[in-house]
Amino acid sequence: MSKAGAIGFAMAGMAGVGLSGCAAVDASPGGRPIALDSETIRYETAPCFGTCPVYAVTLTPDGKGIFEGKRFTAVTGIRAFRITPAAYQAFAARLAPYRPAGNEMLYQPGTPNCENAPSDMPSVDIVWTGSSGGLQHLNVYDGCGSPTMRDALRAAPGDLPIRPFIGRPQG
Numbered sequence: 001m002s003k004a005g006a007i008g009f010a011m012a013g014m015a016g017v018g019l020s021g022c023a024a025v026d027a028s029p030g031g032r033p034i035a036l037d038s039e040t041i042r043y044e045t046a047p048c049f050g051t052c053p054v055y056a057v058t059l060t061p062d063g064k065g066i067f068e069g070k071r072f073t074a075v076t077g078i079r080a081f082r083i084t085p086a087a088y089q090a091f092a093a094r095l096a097p098y099r100p101a102g103n104e105m106l107y108q109p110g111t112p113n114c115e116n117a118p119s120d121m122p123s124v125d126i127v128w129t130g131s132s133g134g135l136q137h138l139n140v141y142d143g144c145g146s147p148t149m150r151d152a153l154r155a156a157p158g159d160l161p162i163r164p165f166i167g168r169p170q171g
Contacts, residue, residue: 038131041092043157047071048142049120053166057157061088067165074167081161094156095126095138098149104137107144114144124153 044056054071065081107113121142129135140153
């Protein structure tokens with residue numbers, strides 16, 4: 001083998017090893033993606049016509065959590081908190097059945113997933129972001145989709161130590 005051929009072969013081998021770290025393996029039942037050890041999950045509520053709590057929670061698998069109270073929460077502003085890796089995995093597992101198989105799934109009035117819905121309901125927006133920057137997005141208006149999905153998404157924050165931050169607004 002010539003020197004140029006050997007260099008080319010070595011470069012191709014290194015590129016293959018480097019790219020193998022970019023491959024995603026889907027080991028979940030039903031072909032849905034699962035949370036990875038380096039993935040951030042952001043769960044955010046949107047306003048309703050009324051006093052629904054509006055907040056965002058961002059979680060990392062190493063146990064870091066950020067709560068951002070926006071409206072009608074006991075705490076307004078940003079608060080850091082910690083969770084165990086097991087708590088992160090439990091939260092991710094609760095959301096997993098509703099995680100889009102593609103990049104995005106929207107359950108909003110007027111879309112094929114929600115032709116007729118009551119007005120003035122809150123919604124939940126969830127974004128899974130991998131360490132490579134890739135993301136998946138789920139947005140569910142509370143009058144759309146199955147009641148089972150809506151109940152599970154509403155209940156998911158109950159697994160986190162943020163109830164005192166959401167609480168009842170003071171004042």
